[in-house]
Amino acid sequence: MTIRTRSHEDSVLQMLRDDEAFALEYLSVALEEIDEDGGEDSFLVAIRRVAEARGGLLNLSQNTGLNRANLYRSLAVGGDPKLSTILKVLQALGVGMSKVVSHRAEEEACA
Template sequence: MTLKTFPWSPGEYIKTPDDAIAYIEAALEEVGPEGIKAALRGVADSEGMSALARKTGLNRQGLYRALSDEGDPRLSTLNAILDALGLRLSVTRKSAA
């Protein structure tokens, strides 16, 4: 018996800023900091990459490149993306292990 799978796109399920926050926080918790690009890419897809590029002032190709697996976005790029999404970076105390 073959298991049938379907492509999944987080952008189809992220509809509100609270959805975006939950998705990014889950990615950080489950994957760690290296999961931030994939999470932001999913959130960017929900907004539409062209629309997000206009809001950030970045070009669409640069946005795709920054959020690609090979990308290494600057803090200013991450901040511009989060700002365009109505979000911001926050620092909290690490829980004791």
């Protein structure tokens, strides 16, 4: 009998695509760690992974009107996007910055 398996990466991408709560938690944790060494890069890469899971950067570029090459540079290690870019990207991904920030606060209130 053959057991079909998927890579960890494929599983994470599927959860980021299909599970809104998981995507919010993923981004919230990355945002919570933004002040640590490498935290900014981790947050940008987390946004990029959600974008990749939800149609890719070409699709994101078309939905936001932002240049695709600039998105690749901005949402990478060492990227330095404007706040307006981050807000536009998160909005296009259907999560929005306020959801990312409030998600963590809601979880802490329930604990």
